[in-house]
Amino acid sequence: xxxxxxxxxxxxxxxxxxxxxxxxxxxxxAINHITHYCRARNLQLLDQTMVLKGLWxxxxxxxxxQLRRRYQFEFTSTGEIRNKGIIEMxxxxxxxxxxxxxxxxxxxxxxx
Numbered sequence: 001x002x003x004x005x006x007x008x009x010x011x012x013x014x015x016x017x018x019x020x021x022x023x024x025x026x027x028x029x030a031i032n033h034i035t036h037y038c039r040a041r042n043l044q045l046l047d048q049t050m051v052l053k054g055l056w057x058x059x060x061x062x063x064x065x066q067l068r069r070r071y072q073f074e075f076t077s078t079g080e081i082r083n084k085g086i087i088e089m090x091x092x093x094x095x096x097x098x099x100x101x102x103x104x105x106x107x108x109x110x111x112x
Contacts, residue, residue: 023069027052030071030087033094038075043102046074046082058090066091077102 031050038045054070069089074082081102088096 026069026089026092027071029092030089034073034087043075043077046076049073060090068095077104
């Protein structure tokens with residue numbers, strides 16, 4: 001017969017793995033969105049990485065409980081200067097995208 005503690009710890013491990021797997025899918029969705037966003041604007045996503053900077057439980061417009069994730073990434077417009085950007089996700093929906101002020105591609109020649 002299964003002990004209660006074995007059932008409890010098995011449930012905890014399964015919940016952790018499911019959370020990690022879902023979080024990885026959301027992060028991959030965000031990376032793909034940022035990659036396309038940067039390409040469309042002649043920017044380069046650096047290192048192809050995003051760092052989780054925040055995780056908060058919030059209520060959606062429909063009233064359900066969701067996790068709001070904030071990821072930070074780096075990009076460049078000139079190939080020399082690293083700029084930071086932030087993408088905020090609510091579940092699988094993009095809630096916001098912010099880029100640091102940067103030189104627009106093509107403006108570099110005008111500044112010299």
